[in-house]
Ligand SMILES: [Zn+2]
Ligand SMILES: [Zn+2]
């Protein structure tokens with residue numbers, strides 16, 4: 121798992137306790153989301169789950185089973201409806217009927233067929249039914265299909281997808297386990313080390329007279345609110361900087377940071393623990409995104 125600036129921000133929140141656990145929410149219709157994590161990671165539910173999953177896979181997070189959700193094997197929709205259908209024609213237009221047996225003639229039919237002007241009369245032999253357990257008995261319940269007239273005691277169990285209309289047996293649905301995530305206690309120190317460059321850059325900027333805000337949300341000229349790792353402003357000089365901290369920057373990181381810096385009208389600095397690839401460095405230069413390595417921070421700290 122590459123520690124992007126957003127993933128680091130998530131881990132920081134889990135470390136400082138402001139987001140102790142990341143718990144899924146299941147909405148009506150079976151859709152799931154990880155609201156807090158999605159906000160920090162700027163991801164859709166599936167994307168957030170993927171990141172959390174891979175952090176758990178790397179043992180950085182611990183996962184605990186929360187619930188299982190089912191999705192359509194055809195279109196992945198969560199919008200499934202459980203249905204009891206006619207085994208003959210598969211119509212869901214079925215209804216449960218009480219079934220009676222007229223003991224003297226053996227006629228076994230749904231109760232409705234015996235009902236006649238307030239009493240029960242056998243449609244086969246024409247005799248009136250007197251008392252349950254004496255001349256007639258209740259056999260049980262049967263389903264009657266409203267489409268094809270089939271009678272059956274075991275309906276066919278099926279899922280129906282409300283989005284693509286596919287139908288499939290109960291075990292045919294795709295299963296997805298959802299987990300609640302917490303920080304692996306044994307990885308606290310490791311996370312702290314990963315956040316080292318961020319703390320370092322904050323310290324250096326403070327020492328140089330900047331007012332530093334860690335993890336702020338800043339509104340840009342466009343009206344969009346941006347979450348950044350560090351925002352620093354120098355009151356006297358008027359300089360403003362947004363800083364993004366990540367493990368190894370890629371083109372996406374450069375583009376994102378550049379866009380934010382343009383929108384909020386600041387300089388852009390990216391602190392990386394691993395050297396960027398040449399093309400990434402070139403691209404960053406072009407967009408005036410200043411890439412600093414951890415070593416650069418240490419050096420400037422000893423100036
Ligand atoms: Zn039928
Ligand atoms: Zn009868």
Ligand SMILES: [Zn+2]
Nearest residue numbers: 192195281284
């Ligand atoms: Zn579907």
